[in-house]
Amino acid sequence: xxxxxxxxxAAENLFADKGFNGTSLREITSQxxxxxxxxxxxxGSKKELIKAVMSRYMNEVSPRLEMAxxxxxxxxxxxxxxxxxxxxxxxxxxxxxxxxxxSNFLQLLGRGYTDSQGFLRWFLTTQYPxxxxxxxxxxxxxxxELSAEEMFWRLHFTMGTVVFTMSSSDALIDIAKSDFxxxxxxxxxxxxxxxxxxxxxxxPMPKS
Amino acid sequence: xxxxxxxxxAAENLFADKGFNGTSLREITSQxxxxxxxxxxxxGSKKELIKAVMSRYMNEVSPRLEMAxxxxxxxxxxxxxxxxxxxxxxxxxxxxxxxxxxSNFLQLLGRGYTDSQGFLRWFLTTQYPxxxxxxxxxxxxxxxELSAEEMFWRLHFTMGTVVFTMSSSDALIDIAKSDFxxxxxxxxxxxxxxxxxxxxxxxPMPKS
DNA sequence: CGTTATTTTAAACGCTTGTTTAAACTGCTT
DNA sequence: AAGCAGTTTAAACAAGCGTTTAAAATAACG
Numbered sequence: 001x002x003x004x005x006x007x008x009x010a011a012e013n014l015f016a017d018k019g020f021n022g023t024s025l026r027e028i029t030s031q032x033x034x035x036x037x038x039x040x041x042x043x044g045s046k047k048e049l050i051k052a053v054m055s056r057y058m059n060e061v062s063p064r065l066e067m068a069x070x071x072x073x074x075x076x077x078x079x080x081x082x083x084x085x086x087x088x089x090x091x092x093x094x095x096x097x098x099x100x101x102x103s104n105f106l107q108l109l110g111r112g113y114t115d116s117q118g119f120l121r122w123f124l125t126t127q128y129p130x131x132x133x134x135x136x137x138x139x140x141x142x143x144x145e146l147s148a149e150e151m152f153w154r155l156h157f158t159m160g161t162v163v164f165t166m167s168s169s170d171a172l173i174d175i176a177k178s179d180f181x182x183x184x185x186x187x188x189x190x191x192x193x194x195x196x197x198x199x200x201x202x203x204p205m206p207k208s
Numbered sequence: 209x210x211x212x213x214x215x216x217x218a219a220e221n222l223f224a225d226k227g228f229n230g231t232s233l234r235e236i237t238s239q240x241x242x243x244x245x246x247x248x249x250x251x252g253s254k255k256e257l258i259k260a261v262m263s264r265y266m267n268e269v270s271p272r273l274e275m276a277x278x279x280x281x282x283x284x285x286x287x288x289x290x291x292x293x294x295x296x297x298x299x300x301x302x303x304x305x306x307x308x309x310x311s312n313f314l315q316l317l318g319r320g321y322t323d324s325q326g327f328l329r330w331f332l333t334t335q336y337p338x339x340x341x342x343x344x345x346x347x348x349x350x351x352x353e354l355s356a357e358e359m360f361w362r363l364h365f366t367m368g369t370v371v372f373t374m375s376s377s378d379a380l381i382d383i384a385k386s387d388f389x390x391x392x393x394x395x396x397x398x399x400x401x402x403x404x405x406x407x408x409x410x411x412p413m414p415k416s
Numbered sequence: 417c418g419t420t421a422t423t424t425t426a427a428a429c430g431c432t433t434g435t436t437t438a439a440a441c442t443g444c445t446t
Numbered sequence: 447a448a449g450c451a452g453t454t455t456a457a458a459c460a461a462g463c464g465t466t467t468a469a470a471a472t473a474a475c476g
Binding site (some may be wrong): 003034035036037038041042 | 453454455456
Binding site (some may be wrong): 019021022110111113114115121148149152153154156157158159160161162163164165167168171172175176179180182189192193195196197198199200201202203204206 | 227229230318319321322323329356357360361362364365367368369370371372373375376379380383384387388390397400401403404405406407408409410411412414
């Protein structure tokens with residue numbers, strides 16, 4: 001395994017666990033068992049390393065997401081449940097790409113949104129606009145009455161729900177385990193959240 | 209104005225803006241125009257300062273919240289919209305307590321949830337259990353068919369939606385302003401999010 | 417007024433952070 | 447074998463962090 005990949009793997013796990021600000025390069029390089037200076041040699045800076053970690057996942061998942069959402073758009077009268085269910089397989093496929101892939105990726109999304117103000121929003125909208133565009137199209141087809149402004153807010157609410165839940169999913173799964181004596185996985189959480197966000201986005205338009 | 213309060217005010221604004229980890233004591237004391245050592249003299253440590261900032265708001269808002277939720281429980285057949293609407297007045301009343309109070313408090317909630325893993329959950333559940341208990345009771349009265357496990361998840365999804373939205377509400381309001389040419393306030397965002405979370409919590413139970 | 421308490425202050429502490437440097441080492445090509 | 451690009455290494459850098467210290471300034475009280 002190359003030094004570059006050792007760094008990426010270690011950084012990914014630590015970033016997901018303790019956030020970008022909360023993880024030092026020394027933690028990363030010692031867990032990766034490489035020299036401290038290797039990060040700056042191979043990636044230039046910590047910020048570029050963060051981008052590299054995110055890009056590795058986005059490049060893997062974004063084509064699958066775009067395709068799944070396009071397929072939903074092509075069905076006759078898709079429901080919002082259909083739209084959100086389109087996320088399941090692409091996200092779970094990250095577990096084959098890498099151990100803990102799904103969970104790590106979703107936690108990283110959460111970190112990126114809250115850690116460094118607005119960085120992830122910029123990253124997603126400029127680097128991967130296709131996913132968002134297809135997603136908006138699918139929601140519009142499932143719920144044409146939704147105004148652009150309501151759509152904007154509800155998509156951000158949804159982003160918040162998902163990203164926040166996933167960034168603390170480990171803790172939530174632990175609590176659920178001890179409170180309800182049930183063995184849960186990240187896939188269970190995904191399936192749990194879909195009815196919630198579908199109902200939220202599908203809420204009736206408030207009388208203006 | 210006392211040194212203690214100058215520190216609390218400066219810390220509150222900076223914490224809301226840049227998070228707990230992202231704000232240094234030197235930024236706080238220089239904005240408060242007090243000596244650096246004053247924080248450790250008056251509060252003991254940075255961690256205690258964070259608690260003090262949170263407590264100041266919680267002590268102000270939690271009695272109002274408990275009362276409003278109790279009132280909802282006493283009505284005949286409350287809807288989930290009623291339950292969540294009970295939050296509006298207590299939250300908005302924080303604007304009379306302090307400039308930007310509502311917005312700051314909600315952003316602080318978001319920071320506390322994501323910055324230091326699990327700290328806020330511990331803080332709320334141990335220091336202010338009354339609010340959560342009354343909230344759960346109100347939701348149970350409005351939607352008795354909801355199982356305890358579904359309730360657990362959906363309340364956390366809701367917490368995520370609200371906390372995440374509010375922690376980035378300034379940016380969202382800016383975007384909405386430029387995209388839709390509408391002047392928005394934090395109160396508009398609160399009113400916008402209620403139909404969403406009410407519908408999410410009220411989503412039909414999935415066939416188990 | 418004089419004497420305690422309380423508060424403020426400047427300076428330093430020890431530690432961690434991201435980044436840079438220059439030398440050492442590696443594997444490959446001519 | 448010599449040279450060279452690519453990589454790794456130990457060491458140091460400057461800057462920032464939370465916290466502590468001891469002296470100076472202020473307030474409170476008999």
